[in-house]
Amino acid sequence: MNPASSRSDAVSRVLVVAPSWIGDAIMAEPLFARLRQGAPDLRLDALAPAWVTPALSRMPGISGVIENPCAHGELALRKRFHLARDLARRGYRRAYVLPNSFKSALVPFFARIPVRVGFTGECRLGLVNVRHKLDKGALPLMVERFAQLAQEPGTPLVRPVAAPRLVSTQAAQMAALSALELENPERLVVFCPGAEYGPAKRWPARHFAALARELTKTGCAVWLLGSAKDRALAEDICRQASGGCRNLCGKTRVDQAIDLIALAKLVVCNDSGLMHVTAALSRPVLAIFGSSSPNFTPPLSDRAVIVRHDLPCSPCFKRVCPLGHSDCLENIAPQEVFDLCQPLLN
DSSP states (O other), rough: TTTTTOOOOOEEEEEEEEEEHHHHHHTTTTHHHHHHOOOTTTTEEEOOTTTTHHHHHHHTTTTTEEESSSSSOOOOHHHHHHHHHHHHTTTTOOEEEEOOGGGGGHHHHHHHEEEEEEEESSSBBTBBSEEEETTTTTSSSHHHHHHHHTTTTTTTOOOOOOOOOOOHHHHHHHHHHHHTTTOSSSSSEEOOOTTTTTTGOOOOOHHHHHHHHHHTTTTTTTEOOOOGGGGGHHHHHHTTTSEEEOTTTTTTTOOOOOOOHTTTEEEEEESSSSHHHHHHHHHOEEEEEESOOOOOOOOOOOEEEEEEEOTTTTTOOSSSTTTTTTTTHSSSSSHHHHHHHHHHHO
């Protein structure tokens, strides 16, 4: 059964309130694809913070992206009301609220969008009027939870759920290289050493540096990508790698980072938004997990390899190691990762 076409009320204009993190937003792409099944003329717009909109713009199912002016965690009732007033003029008939927070459900309610779909969430009675009850056991993956919203509440998820997809064209890739004054290496390896959540998700800088030294010996060019917050960490890696890396952290826009990753022969990263970008671009990715678990948000690609040591204390899902040793990451040796890189590169 087609979960989208099973609805009796056909919709032509839909608003999606997207998550506030790039990785989570990418997990929503299969939902967008399902909503479009049987409705090729559907206008599907996404509302998201500025830092997420470039990733949403690269999704084939999204018609338009609207920037949410409210800061993460900010109630900002006046801002939300004015935004809702503008959205009300667009004639949305249905809204999907993907975050489970009270704040995220306010704009569709203020905009008087008739059908507002989401999980029960926190204090959302009335704000969300088509309510799904989350069964974490039945839906262990985030991508499954989002896809469930395409169906009627209480119905079992139609499986399989397709992997998320992002689009990067050759023209966009060449434009990114030109804008950043970069040449396209024959064997490009990208490191994404950051993780917004905290240091308990970051493989040590000295391990990244040791891996870079070994990869450069095999003729690979190593570029480091991330936000401006990752710049100092990346500089430390470059210093320890004795000049074998190029630090691009904070120097690219998100869309440019997407296009550079699309050029890579391999991406080595922590559990982060750029890990999901890489998987959605179907590039080979070696993902290193520490305090988090691949059982909830794994890189959804058959070209992904996960490195994780199953310690008694992990996953703890903490920002900083509560035991002070970070053994779940420290004990993942550079040689172990280098050995796993070879079949992906070849």
